[in-house]
Amino acid sequence: MGTRVLIVDDHQSFRAVARELLERAGYVVSGEAADAAEALDAVAADAPDAVLLDVQLPDRDGFAVATELAAGDGPAVVLISSRQADDYGRRVAACGARGFISKSKLSAAAFAALLE
Amino acid sequence: MLLLPVVVAAGLAVGRLGLHGHVSGMRVAADLALSWALVAAALAVGERPRWRRAGWLLATASFAVLGADLVWATSNALWTLGFLLEGLWAALLVHLALAFPGGRPWSRVAQIAISGAYVATLGGQLVGAFVDPNTHDVLGLAPQETVAHTVDRTQEITAIVVGLVVLVLVVRRFRVLGGPARRAQGPLLVAAAVTASSAVFCLGWVIATDSVSSALETIVRAVAVSMPLGIVAGIVWSRLRRPELSELVVELPTGAGGMRERLARALGDPTLEVVYRLADGRSVDATGRPVSLPDGTDRTVTAVTAGGEEIAALVHDPALLDEPALVESVRATAGLVLENERLAAEVRSQLAEVLASRGRIVTAADAERRRIERNLHDGAQQRLVTLSVALGLEAARADPAAADVLSRAQDDVEGALVELRELARGIHPALLRDEGLEAAVEALARRAPLPVTVHGTVGGRLSDPIELAAYFVVSEALTNVVKHASATEASVLLERETAALQVAVMDDGIGGAHVTPGSGLAGLRDRLEALDATLTLESEAARGTTVRASIPCGS
Numbered sequence: 280m281g282t283r284v285l286i287v288d289d290h291q292s293f294r295a296v297a298r299e300l301l302e303r304a305g306y307v308v309s310g311e312a313a314d315a316a317e318a319l320d321a322v323a324a325d326a327p328d329a330v331l332l333d334v335q336l337p338d339r340d341g342f343a344v345a346t347e348l349a350a351g352d353g354p355a356v357v358l359i360s361s362r363q364a365d366d367y368g369r370r371v372a373a374c375g376a377r378g379f380i381s382k383s384k385l386s387a388a389a390f391a392a393l394l395e
Numbered sequence: 396m397l398l399l400p401v402v403v404a405a406g407l408a409v410g411r412l413g414l415h416g417h418v419s420g421m422r423v424a425a426d427l428a429l430s431w432a433l434v435a436a437a438l439a440v441g442e443r444p445r446w447r448r449a450g451w452l453l454a455t456a457s458f459a460v461l462g463a464d465l466v467w468a469t470s471n472a473l474w475t476l477g478f479l480l481e482g483l484w485a486a487l488l489v490h491l492a493l494a495f496p497g498g499r500p501w502s503r504v505a506q507i508a509i510s511g512a513y514v515a516t517l518g519g520q521l522v523g524a525f526v527d528p529n530t531h532d533v534l535g536l537a538p539q540e541t542v543a544h545t546v547d548r549t550q551e552i553t554a555i556v557v558g559l560v561v562l563v564l565v566v567r568r569f570r571v572l573g574g575p576a577r578r579a580q581g582p583l584l585v586a587a588a589v590t591a592s593s594a595v596f597c598l599g600w601v602i603a604t605d606s607v608s609s610a611l612e613t614i615v616r617a618v619a620v621s622m623p624l625g626i627v628a629g630i631v632w633s634r635l636r637r638p639e640l641s642e643l644v645v646e647l648p649t650g651a652g653g654m655r656e657r658l659a660r661a662l663g664d665p666t667l668e669v670v671y672r673l674a675d676g677r678s679v680d681a682t683g684r685p686v687s688l689p690d691g692t693d694r695t696v697t698a699v700t701a702g703g704e705e706i707a708a709l710v711h712d713p714a715l716l717d718e719p720a721l722v723e724s725v726r727a728t729a730g731l732v733l734e735n736e737r738l739a740a741e742v743r744s745q746l747a748e749v750l751a752s753r754g755r756i757v758t759a760a761d762a763e764r765r766r767i768e769r770n771l772h773d774g775a776q777q778r779l780v781t782l783s784v785a786l787g788l789e790a791a792r793a794d795p796a797a798a799d800v801l802s803r804a805q806d807d808v809e810g811a812l813v814e815l816r817e818l819a820r821g822i823h824p825a826l827l828r829d830e831g832l833e834a835a836v837e838a839l840a841r842r843a844p845l846p847v848t849v850h851g852t853v854g855g856r857l858s859d860p861i862e863l864a865a866y867f868v869v870s871e872a873l874t875n876v877v878k879h880a881s882a883t884e885a886s887v888l889l890e891r892e893t894a895a896l897q898v899a900v901m902d903d904g905i906g907g908a909h910v911t912p913g914s915g916l917a918g919l920r921d922r923l924e925a926l927d928a929t930l931t932l933e934s935e936a937a938r939g940t941t942v943r944a945s946i947p948c949g950s
Binding site: 293383 | 773778785787788791812816834837838
């Protein structure tokens with residue numbers, strides 16, 4: 280069985296292409312969430328292996344969610360944003376996530392590389 | 396005005412009694428001098444409504460001096476009356492000194508000292524009258540010399556304590572008084588201090604030698620004459636200020652607040668403030684800053700009018716109310732000149748308003764920039780990102796010809812995204828908002844196409860306008876380095892000083908830069924001036940360029 284991934288992004292259209300991209304590469308999308316609260320509920324309910332997590336969420340930012348998941352020995356987190364890592368300074372490295380992918384550069388290979 | 400002839404006549408009558416009763420001429424002269432000086436002072440203070448109580452004290456003391464001299468009479472009844480009144484004049488002078496000029500004691504301690512003086516004199520003499528062995532004493536029902544002596548000692552010791560309290564209180568009062576109040580009251584306070592000192596010394600002498608000295612009594616009365624003279628001197632001294640008013644008209648004001656200095660000098664009140672009334676009803680100082688008028692009793696406000704309109708208000712020491720003619724002449728003379736200063740203050744106030752308004756415009760524009768950046772990120776950027784990923788997905792499963800077209804389309808979308816990100820950063824950098832100035836400047840340095848080092852620290856977050864201004868200085872300067880300087884490297888210095896943030900961007904390029912109208916640096920200068928900040932450019936040919944900004948940021 281492939282790696283189970285939760286996709287967290289407040290844009291439904293992006294979640295759809297991300298789902299297709301991951302599933303085509305053999306990942307199993309365990310669920311989708313549109314905000315931080317839904318994401319934490321989904322992690323608790325489905326226990327995914329990894330989370331593709333958008334930085335900019337309507338209720339909290341992705342760094343806070345990543346920090347919380349890392350503290351609870353949760354799934355591996357890969358941050359995504361339409362901005363670049365440089366726009367977030369040291370926060371990317373400090374939040375406990377496996378890494379950061381700029382959304383336009385999102386690919387199964389880049390995702391897999393960070394999960395290794 | 397009847398007071399004067401009555402006291403003069405009473406004085407002459409009492410003086411005749413004294414001389415007839417073989418009292419020394421010096422003593423009679425001292426008593427008459429004290430009594431008449433007191434009544435003269437009472438008449439002098441009559442013109443000042445707030446000093447009316449002091450006037451009554453002075454007049455009463457004048458009669459009390461003569462009343463005590465009734466002991467020179469041969470009539471037993473008059474002798475006893477004189478005995479009862481002995482020392483009352485001194486208690487009245489204590490009252491005068493510690494309640495001048497309003498007539499109410501300055502403090503609780505002053506109130507106790509005044510009460511002590513009255514009890515020691517009137518009460519002491521009443522008790523003494525019952526036990527005094529003098530044959531003239533019609534109240535001497537139980538004459539006992541020892542008891543009478545004890546009463547005298549008690550009175551003298553109490554009087555010494557009261558005298559020392561008076562000395563301390565008047566010295567303290569003199570030190571805290573300023574301007575017109577010190578001018579009007581100072582001479583009396585000095586005289587009271589001298590009189591209290593001499594009284595304490597003489598009473599101490601009487602106790603030490605256990606003998607009553609007529610000469611000492613004469614000396615104390617002669618010294619006490621200085622108190623009414625001090626009051627008159629204060630009034631005269633206050634009036635002597637008036638000729639300086641001519642300076643108001645002859646001299647021209649010198650800059651903001653020059654008129655205040657001149658008025659303060661003319662009125663002798665260094666605490667004087669001038670508040671200008673603007674046409675829109677606001678009150679401002681000479682620099683145009685809004686101020687409010689005091690509503691307490693420790694300051695007094697006098698309106699200055701010109702052409703029937705209130706143009707200014709003088710906020711001054713209430714003691715100046717005792718010199719209404721002086722204040723009135725200043726008010727009349729200063730009107731025209733103050734009108735000029737008011738117009739200047741109005742211009743300064745409007746300038747301050749314009750500066751504040753420019754600051755608000757910059758703040759509002761920054762908020763709008765932030766909103767636009769957010770909209771770009773949430774809208775166009777998200778759609779382009781999704782499109783880019785979708786094109787990649789389609790390219791992966793399309794036939795080679797279609798895949799080629801889709802890949803080129805994806806590259807174009809990626810190019811648009813890069814441009815959009817740069818645009819968004821230029822509008823309002825997200826990193827600056829989230830992480831602060833140092834992180835945002837370090838990111839600028841990393842993205843620059845030449846080596847840029849960042850030095851210094853700003854020690855935490857600053858207000859949004861300051862961080863934005865500093866960020867844009869660095870951003871614009873680095874953009875210019877890349878475009879025009881032909882530099883091989885650059886450096887940025889951020890330094891937080893006590894009251895200002897210093898920002899400098901230096902390069903090793905060709906120099907020769909200058910600020911041209913409409914350029915990025917000219918726009919930056921406008922933004923900085925709204926924060927009362929400065930922007931300077933050092934750029935000699937072939938010696939590199941340094942852009943410096945100094946942005947006030949409080950302490």
